[in-house]
Amino acid sequence: MPKPLPRPVLLLLGLVLALSPAMPLSYSAEAAPGWPQFRGPTGDGIVGDQGSVGELPVRWSEDENVRWKTAIHDTGWSTPVALEGKVWLTTATRDGHTFFALAIDAETGNIVFDQPLFECETPEPLGNNVNGYASSSPTIEPGRVYIHFGSYGTACLDTETYEVLWRRTDLECRHYRGPGSSAILFEQLLILTFDGVDQQYVVALDKTTGKTVWKTPRTTDFNDLDKDGKPFSEGDLRKGFTTPIVIDWQGAKQLINPGSRTMYAYDPYTGKELWKVRHHGHSTSASTVFAGGLAMITTGYEDSQLWAVQVDGRGDVTDSHVAWKVGPKDVPQTPSPITLNNLVFMVSNTGALTCMAAETGEVMWRERISGGYIASPIAADGRIYFFNQNGKTTIIEAADDYREIAVNELDEGLMSSPAVYGDSLILRTKTDLYRIQNSAAAQGMRDSNR
Numbered sequence: 179m180p181k182p183l184p185r186p187v188l189l190l191l192g193l194v195l196a197l198s199p200a201m202p203l204s205y206s207a208e209a210a211p212g213w214p215q216f217r218g219p220t221g222d223g224i225v226g227d228q229g230s231v232g233e234l235p236v237r238w239s240e241d242e243n244v245r246w247k248t249a250i251h252d253t254g255w256s257t258p259v260a261l262e263g264k265v266w267l268t269t270a271t272r273d274g275h276t277f278f279a280l281a282i283d284a285e286t287g288n289i290v291f292d293q294p295l296f297e298c299e300t301p302e303p304l305g306n307n308v309n310g311y312a313s314s315s316p317t318i319e320p321g322r323v324y325i326h327f328g329s330y331g332t333a334c335l336d337t338e339t340y341e342v343l344w345r346r347t348d349l350e351c352r353h354y355r356g357p358g359s360s361a362i363l364f365e366q367l368l369i370l371t372f373d374g375v376d377q378q379y380v381v382a383l384d385k386t387t388g389k390t391v392w393k394t395p396r397t398t399d400f401n402d403l404d405k406d407g408k409p410f411s412e413g414d415l416r417k418g419f420t421t422p423i424v425i426d427w428q429g430a431k432q433l434i435n436p437g438s439r440t441m442y443a444y445d446p447y448t449g450k451e452l453w454k455v456r457h458h459g460h461s462t463s464a465s466t467v468f469a470g471g472l473a474m475i476t477t478g479y480e481d482s483q484l485w486a487v488q489v490d491g492r493g494d495v496t497d498s499h500v501a502w503k504v505g506p507k508d509v510p511q512t513p514s515p516i517t518l519n520n521l522v523f524m525v526s527n528t529g530a531l532t533c534m535a536a537e538t539g540e541v542m543w544r545e546r547i548s549g550g551y552i553a554s555p556i557a558a559d560g561r562i563y564f565f566n567q568n569g570k571t572t573i574i575e576a577a578d579d580y581r582e583i584a585v586n587e588l589d590e591g592l593m594s595s596p597a598v599y600g601d602s603l604i605l606r607t608k609t610d611l612y613r614i615q616n617s618a619a620a621q622g623m624r625d626s627n628r
Contacts, residue, residue, distance in 0.1 A: 212259075212260050212261035212262070212318070212599065213258070213259055213260045213261070213597040213598050213599055213604065214259055214261060214317060214318050214319060214363070215259060215315065215316075215317040215318070215360065215361075215362055215363065216257045216315040216317075216360040216362075216421045216465070216595065217257075217421070217465055217514065217554060217556075217595065218556065218597070218598065220423075221362065221421070221423040221424070221465065222423065222465070222467050222468070222514075222516065222517070223467075223514065223516045223554055223555055223556045223557060223595075224516070224518070224556075224557050224558075225556060225557065225558035225559075225598050226558075232600070232601035232616070233558075233559050233601065233616070234558050234559065234561075234598065234601060234602070234603055235601075235602075235603065235614050235615060235616045236561065236573055236583055236584045236586075237584050237586060238586050238588075238603075238614045239586060239587060239588070240588060240589055242617070243614055243615060243616055243617050244612055244613070244614060245287070245602065245612075245613040245614070245615045246286065246287030246612070246613050247287065247610050247611070247612050247613075248282055248287040248288070248289065248610060248611045248612075249609060249610050250267070250269055250280065250606070250609065250610060250611050251269060251278075251292075252269040252270055252271050252272065252276075252278065252312075253269060253270060253271075253272050253310045253311070253312065253608075254267065254268050254269035254270060254310060254311075254312030254313070254594075254606075255309070255310050255312065255313040255552070255593040255594050256268045256269075256312050256313055256314060256315040256316065256360070256594060256606075257315040257360070257594050257595045257596070257597055257606070258315075258594070258597045258604050258606055258611065259315065259316050259317060259318040259323070259597060260284060260318075260597055260598075260599040260604055261318045261319070261320065261337075262320060262337065263283065263284050263285065264281045264282065264283065264284055264290070264337065265281070265282040265284050265597070265599070265604055265611065265613075266279065266280065266281050266282075266316050266318060266323050266325075266337075267279075267280055267282075267315075267316065267606065267611065268280070268312040268314070268315075268316060268325060268326075268327065269312050270310065270311035270312040270327070271311075272310075273301070274298060274301030274302075274304075274311040274330075275297060275298055275299070275301060276294045276296075276297050277294065277295055277296040277297070277298075277311065277312065277327045277330055277331060278292060278293060278294050278295065278312075279291070279292075279293055279295050279316070279323075279325045279333075279335065280292045281323075281337070281340075282611060284599060284613070287611075287613060291340050293340065295325060295327075295331060295333050295342070295345070296327060296330055296331035296333075296345075296347065298330055301330070302352060302353065302354060302356075304355055304356045305354070305355055306355055306356075308512075308552060308593070309355050309356040309358060309419075310356055311327065311330065311356055311357070312327060313356060313357060313358045313419075314326045314327060314328055314357050314358060314359060314360045314361065315360035315361075315421070315595075316360075316361070317360070317361045317362055317363050317368070318337070319363060320337075321336065321337055321338070322334055322335070322336065322337060322343070322385070323335050323337050324361050324363070324368055324385070326357075326360065326361040326370065327357060328351075328353050328356075328357020328358075328359070328372070329349060329350050329351050329352075329353060329357065329372065329374070330347075330357065331345060331346065331347045332345065332346045332347075332349065332361070332368075332370065332383075332388075333345040333346075334368075334385070334388060343388075344387060344388035345388065346383070346388050349370065349372060349381060350372075350377075351372040351373070351374030351375075351376060351377050351378070351379075352374045352375045352376045352377075352413070353374050353375075353417070354374065354375045354412070354413055354414070354417055355414075355417060355461075357419075358419025358420075358463060359371040359372070359373065359418065359419055359420055359421050359422075360421040362421065362422060362423070362424070363385060364382075364424050364431075364433070364446050366384065366385055366386070367382040367383065367384070367385060367391060367446065367447075368382065368383045368384075368385045368388075369381070369382050369383075369422060369433065369446065370382075370383065371418070371420065371421070371422060371435060371437075373396070373416070373417055373418030373419070373420075373437050373438060374413075374416070374417065375409065375412065375413025375414070375416050375417060376413065377395070378395065378396035378398065378416060378418070378437055378438070379393055379394060379395045379396060380393070380394050380396075380422075380433075380435055380442075380444065380449065381393040381394075381449075382446070382449060392448055392449035393449065394444060394449035394450070394451065396437050396440070396442070397440075397451065397454070398416075398437060398438065398439050398440045399439075400415055400416055400438075400439055402415050402416070414460065414461065415438060415439065415460040415461075415480075416438050416439075416460070417438055417460065417461050418436070418437045418438045418460075418461065418462050418463075418478075419461065419462065419463040420435065420436045420437070420462050420463060420464065420465060420466075421465050422434060422435035422436075422465075422466075423465060423466050423467075423468065424446050425468045425473070425489065427471065427489050427490065428490070431445070431446050431447070432444070432445070432446070432452060432489060433445070433446040434466045434468070434473050434475070434489075436462050436466065436475050436476075437462070438459070438460040438461060438462060438478065439456065439457065439458070439459070439460060440454050440455065440456050440457070441454060441455040441457065441473075441475050441485070441487060442454045443473070443489060452492060453489075453491045453492055453493060453494075453495045453499070454493075454494055454495070454496075455475075455485065455487055455494075455495055455496045455499070455500060456494070456496045457477045457481070457483070457485065457496075458477065458480060458481040459476075459477025459478035459479060459480055459481050459482060459483070460478050460479055460480055461478045461479045461511075462475075462476060462477060462478030462479075463476075463478065463511065463512045464476040464478075464510060464511075464512060464513060464514040464515065464554070465514040465554065466514075467514065467515050467516060467517045467522070468489075468517075469517045469520070469522075469536045470520075470536055470537060471488060471489060471490070472486040472487065472488060472489070472501055472536065472537075473486070473487045473489050474486050474487075474515055474517070474522060474536075475487060476509060476510060476511070476514075476515070477505075477509075478511055479511050481505075481506060482505050482506045482509040482510070482511055483503050483504065483505030483506055483509055484503065484504050484505055484509050484515065484522075484524065484539075485500055485502075485503050486500070486501040486502045486503070486536075486539060487499055487500055487501065488500075488501055501539075502538060502539035503539070504532075504534060504539050504541070507530075508524075508526045508530035508532050508544065509524065509526060510524055510525060510526045510527055510551070511526075511527050512527055512551070512552050513525050513526075513527070513551045513552065513553060513554045513555065513564075514554035514555075514595075516554070516555050516556070516557050516562060517536055518557045518560075518562065518576040519560075519576050519577070520535065520536050520537065521533055521534065521535065521536060521542065521576060521577075521578060522534045522535075522536050522539075523555065523562055523576065525547065525551050525555065525564050526551065527550055527551055527552070528550060528551075529546055529547050529548055529549055529550065529551060529566065530544065530545075530546055531544065531545045531546065531547050531564065531572075531574075531580075532544050533577075533578065533580070542578045542579070543578070543579055543580050545580045547564060547566075547572045548566065548568075548570060548572075549566030549567060549568045549570055549591075550566060550567045550568070551564065551565070551566050551567065552567060552592075552593045553565040553566075553592045553593065553594060553595045553596065554595040556595075556596055556598065557576060558598065560575060560576050561573050561574065561575060561576065561583060562574050562575075562576050563596065563603075565591075565592040565595075565596060565605070566591060566592065567591035567592065567593060568591045569587050569588040569589060569590055569591045569592070569607065570585060570586070570587050570591075571584075571585070571586045571587075571588075571592075572584075572585050573585070573586070588605070588607055588612070589607070590607035590608045590609050590610065591607060591608060592605060592606065592607055592608075593608060594606040594607075599613070601615060601616065602614060602615040603615075
């Protein structure tokens, strides 16, 4: 299992940082909305009201509307998080031996913190090229950032001093293809998901101390054992990579947290299982979206479908609370769906774009956009942004007919889902981190800082 770096090494790194020249943080008085977790403030990719911040750009290239571009070392598909003038993200060596946290000055793009947090002598091979050792996204709140690498380690850092406040390396599972589920904050809890080939559970930690508050095993019957009692697929059917969301339904909170073969809802305060729905998919990755009392959940691989589940049930509600299903045609295995204007939009891994009525699942239209897709879309200002693995972004109107607004291109593609900071897109490609901002706004901000 991974081990933290020796204390003398961490102390030396801290001393070097303390003696380094302080980077300017011109956003110290800024009230721009942040991007605190995977898929944003509400966990569903919706940017929300930007107020006076300004609209996000709809056109960019390597030569247009790029405020800054910063190379990121090693490999990571984690979504950046942004708050209080800094962008945080993770990366790891390709061999899975060293795991890093980075902070970037949101004004300048300069790296102000770059520290290895964990090491692992014997990481499990990934066995694919669509995941890595740093695919789990951080989550952030004022003063603290929570860095998560699945079973390889979880840590809490002070965002100003960069001190490690607590760390855990004892939350184990065999990810087999690498970790993928991201951490989320809920009130005083940091909630983590471990769907491995050997064990599957959800755990909530006290965000202040890192101590376990509750831990709930999955109750899935995988029915995948051979005559010797071993999983016949080496456990592939048991894995999951989904990041949960917390919803409010009729005054009560639910943690919607799908796993392989089964969709689940839990009480986020106690971890008690509330309801579940059985299905035939596995290795589910997409996050749930919620609208009109329906949790819309993809089933993953093997039998890819999108199911809309009524959330007022208790126990096994497979036969009673599934309102509609679509698929397997054009249903994504990896990118999350998004809902806006009573419509559901989804892009498949191969670029099939579908719009459906959220209430009924009726398909309104289908189009094909170029490239392969891993990143989840975002929506802002009545527009939806889809980012592909070749560097292209297709922007459409959130409407019941297909209306393309723009297609933009960068040198490298996106495996990471995007982040938003104020009126800027924070895009992580396979090699670099970008801040994309309308040129007039960027120039105005530069002038105001002189």
